[in-house]
Amino acid sequence: MVKLIGEKGTLEVENPFFRRDGVPSRINLYLNDVPETVVIGNFNQYLCQVDAFCQAALNQLAAPTPLEDALANMKVIDAIFVSDRENTWVDIPNQRPIHQAPG
Numbered sequence: 001m002v003k004l005i006g007e008k009g010t011l012e013v014e015n016p017f018f019r020r021d022g023v024p025s026r027i028n029l030y031l032n033d034v035p036e037t038v039v040i041g042n043f044n045q046y047l048c049q050v051d052a053f054c055q056a057a058l059n060q061l062a063a064p065t066p067l068e069d070a071l072a073n074m075k076v077i078d079a080i081f082v083s084d085r086e087n088t089w090v091d092i093p094n095q096r097p098i099h100q101a102p103g
Contacts, residue, residue, distance in 0.1 A: 008032075019044045 002013045012028040019025075025040040052064040079090040 019046070 002016045004011045004013075009029060009031040011030075014026045014028070015023070019042075022042065025043050027038045027040065029036045029038065049064075055061070056063050075092055079092050083090045
């Protein structure tokens with residue numbers, strides 16, 4: 001489980017990295033201590049990522065996620081390690097709008 005704690009609430013992602021056959025993915029959101037569970041269903045995010053990339057390559061389209069997304073992800077991962085090492089919050093400046101894949 002991945003648990004993200006923010007100023008306004010908490011987000012828990014059950015089974016975020018490995019798909020379990022027959023077990024739906026769920027996200028638990030807690031705003032002002034009020035829980036809400038979103039059931040996503042049996043969803044294979046890796047298959048969807050590979051399919052989107054293949055479709056872009058076959059149709060000579062832009063990749064569904066630009067390299068800037070990978071750099072932004074690395075900044076978050078680096079900040080997590082700094083936060084753990086220094087036992088404090090680490091600000092990550094938003095340098096650009098968040099990319100949204102087409103469709």
